[in-house]
Amino acid sequence: MTPAARLAAAIDLLAALEAQCFAASAAPRRRPADAVATEFFRARRYIGGGDRREIGERVWGVVRQRLRLDWWLARVGARPSPRLLAAAGLLLLEGLALPEVLRAFPGGQYAAEPLNPPEERLLRALAAAHAEAGGSGLLHPAMPETVRLNLPDWVLPGLRARFGDRLEEEAAAMEQPAPLDLRANLLKTTREAAAAALAAEGFETLPTRWSPWGLRLPARRPVTATTAFTEGLIEVQDEGSQLIALLADARPGLRVADLCAGAGGKTLALAASMRNKGRITACDVSAVRLEGAVRRLRRAGVDNAERHLFAAGDRWAKRRAGQFDRVLVDAPCTGTGTWRRNPDARLRTGSADLRELVAKQHEILDSAGELVRPGGKLVYATCSLLPEEDEEQVNAFLGRRPDFALLPLAEAWRAAGGEGAPPAEGDHLLTSPARHGTDGFFAAVLQRKA
Numbered sequence: 001m002t003p004a005a006r007l008a009a010a011i012d013l014l015a016a017l018e019a020q021c022f023a024a025s026a027a028p029r030r031r032p033a034d035a036v037a038t039e040f041f042r043a044r045r046y047i048g049g050g051d052r053r054e055i056g057e058r059v060w061g062v063v064r065q066r067l068r069l070d071w072w073l074a075r076v077g078a079r080p081s082p083r084l085l086a087a088a089g090l091l092l093l094e095g096l097a098l099p100e101v102l103r104a105f106p107g108g109q110y111a112a113e114p115l116n117p118p119e120e121r122l123l124r125a126l127a128a129a130h131a132e133a134g135g136s137g138l139l140h141p142a143m144p145e146t147v148r149l150n151l152p153d154w155v156l157p158g159l160r161a162r163f164g165d166r167l168e169e170e171a172a173a174m175e176q177p178a179p180l181d182l183r184a185n186l187l188k189t190t191r192e193a194a195a196a197a198l199a200a201e202g203f204e205t206l207p208t209r210w211s212p213w214g215l216r217l218p219a220r221r222p223v224t225a226t227t228a229f230t231e232g233l234i235e236v237q238d239e240g241s242q243l244i245a246l247l248a249d250a251r252p253g254l255r256v257a258d259l260c261a262g263a264g265g266k267t268l269a270l271a272a273s274m275r276n277k278g279r280i281t282a283c284d285v286s287a288v289r290l291e292g293a294v295r296r297l298r299r300a301g302v303d304n305a306e307r308h309l310f311a312a313g314d315r316w317a318k319r320r321a322g323q324f325d326r327v328l329v330d331a332p333c334t335g336t337g338t339w340r341r342n343p344d345a346r347l348r349t350g351s352a353d354l355r356e357l358v359a360k361q362h363e364i365l366d367s368a369g370e371l372v373r374p375g376g377k378l379v380y381a382t383c384s385l386l387p388e389e390d391e392e393q394v395n396a397f398l399g400r401r402p403d404f405a406l407l408p409l410a411e412a413w414r415a416a417g418g419e420g421a422p423p424a425e426g427d428h429l430l431t432s433p434a435r436h437g438t439d440g441f442f443a444a445v446l447q448r449k450a
């Protein structure tokens, strides 16, 4: 592809993302950007791997900096159309000079149409405003805090309550690319043997600091193509997520419910710590997600897991009241803790989603409480750093259910075989990108009084 054709494809992909992920009209069925991008490239098989990578990098660059690019465009009175976003990206992110940006829109077959006079006027104004502000970088002293931190305004109160003076540091860490964490599958291997198998295939890893099962690759690499992966020796799982499975203390022989199992990320880890003994039920409301667990469970050699798809009017939970030793609620949440991995999520989630999710978490926690046997443990977890979805949710539950008590984290950690001190905030597990180099996860262990 010519450079002009690549830019034209990037503009088309930006337009697809706008329509399906970000625009108000895309609500309430906003799609994840990577799903839209996969579909986009699948429909354009003539775009080869190298071109795809370049187009993708350009588009993700714009998505990552979208709040700031929108601010710059608004400063010169422009609306963020895909064409202007692409042009602003060339100018402010890729550092092209104005004439080069204009030349990147030559028109003709397979190239973006030349900027029209109003677009060109806006771009010239943008270049002038940027030059006036020093001409380098994306930050500007007049930017509001939310744009400066690259965070939507609805998360600021919650994240400030969470991090206080450290908010800036955490916001910066949320902009850094995430490492790739793997979990050694103890049903088939040990952490050391999995590391050796990966090293033999050219993938050097380091053991993770807190998870006894974790291996870290410093940068994303196509690990799913390795024999170690296809043979089920490893799974991709952030260390923070591994810690939640660890904290659940799922021992051999227990009866365990993974209530929001999705595609089984934590089910797999729970089954491994149960050594395939006892019974684990992976539940979800999404058939597609639950179906995604089947192949993973098979690859991992898990044979003590069953699946249950919740349906309207389902009596599954009622019939199993008080029967589970462990219940994990890996609650649907805003996912603020994973924003470094999903830069589009901050653009497609809003305060209405937060309100809806908080209500859903409340409801799921209540039905989870019914399932736990006296003396059993309920682990409530999210990949959000917002107190409303985390400790406030837990405190409200404890207010409703005096027959449950919060197990202090140090105690829960030791009981689960954790070594050293866990990443904590008070009596809860809390990991964050800046402090722990993991995604942001929250977990609390609640024990039903015997």
Ligand SMILES: C[S@@+](CC[C@H](N)C(=O)[O-])C[C@H]1O[C@@H](n2cnc3c(N)ncnc32)[C@H](O)[C@@H]1O
Binding pocket: 241, 259, 260, 261, 262, 263, 264, 265, 266, 267, 283, 284, 285, 286, 289, 310, 330, 331, 332, 333, 360, 364
């Ligand atoms: C954070 S994700 C789970 C991720 C999964 N546990 C893992 O480790 O890969 C939350 C899941 O909750 C599910 N969910 C949403 N509402 C639910 C409900 N009322 N009951 C059970 N699961 C629900 C979603 O479909 C989603 O798969």
